[in-house]
Amino acid sequence: MTAELSDAHDHDHQVVPSDLILRVKALESLLVEKGLVDPAALDALIDAYEHKIGPRNGARVVARAWADPDYKQRLLTNADAAIAELGYAGQQGEHMVVIENTPKVHNLVVCTLCSCYPWPVLGLPPIWYKSAPYRSRAVIDPRGVLREFGLDLPEEVEVRVWDSTAELRYLVLPERPAGTEQLSEEELAALVSRDAMVGVAKVVPPQKAVSS
């Protein structure tokens, strides 16, 4: 991370009025009392996104694509089916598209209108992805945004921004870093970050692969 991107802890969401917390509790108990909501269903939903669905899923998809050229072909031509092969599917990932980064093309994903994001493979989006600074600038100044994330792309690299305005959800297939030929699929998956699958970072080779 560069110095330009602040690791801030003063997000507006942390100045939450205690009144809001009380209102959320009040709404939940009203809905439970009216028989409109089962608290166990709420617990199950929270548990799914806190513990089961997250960027490790997407990392496994990327690692498989790096390790298996046939899988990669299927992933790029029919992402829904290829992702389902690894057992991932579901809400906000019903219609997936995978876009490949190459030495000549860099892809970046945004949703300028709300916060659309491929949940089954990346989990729920981070705050910066949902925030006005990223949503407003990713389309008009993608190179500036990438520089803030520490990625300074040469002029000759073509930048493609994907604005998720419909129900298609985008996953970036990052470039496989050099020096990873000997790594297992599991070791490869461990290298793949959420940010690289949104397109705001590259996958960095592991130190041991560089030195060996």
Place this chain on the structure above:
Amino acid sequence: MNGVHDMGGMHGMGPIQYEKDEPVFHALWEGRVFALRRAMSAWGKWSIDARRHEVELLPASEYLTMSYYERHFAALIELLIKSGLITREEMELGKPAPGSPKAVPALTAEKAVELVTKGLPTSRDVPAIPGFQPGQRVRARIMHPLGHTRLPRYARGKFGTIHRDHGVFVFPDTNAHFLGEKPQHVYSVCFAARELWGAQAAPNDSVYVDLWDDYLEPA
């Protein structure tokens, strides 16, 4: 609607604030709002388009100062009241109106997991003639509807090329207002960055926007 939610290309929104090792939810209430939103949508009283539009209807000054989950909490209350699942009085008093019937929850824990892993496709298996073909030059229509639309302002009136036909999907502009699904083709349309932003953009960069048939006209 030309709301503040349609922020692609705007200036002045400040620096991107990155949080290392960010938790999925920053507080318990955020998780409850997230889950309530999903669980209450299982009643089928509103579509994802209607829910998005409800967030867009928040006053601009509030939209910009509220966090994501604050916005969704405010929108959920409005949807619950508009759909008749609760009344404003019940929300204010925090308890059911005397004598109101008790429902059986639409979503059990088991069904919740199923909803998460199976999803709710918005593609439709109905015949619809595509208005455009991959490779064709198109122009995004100039339009400023007062209601919901997924045609961002920065693309309106701009020329692009059909990159890919994604197939037939529900049309948000009607569906958000309970006026029917009006299924039609959605295309990935490629706009040159310089067509959108002028000479300040890099010559080879582009922005791909997913657009419905009704948003496009032949160029």
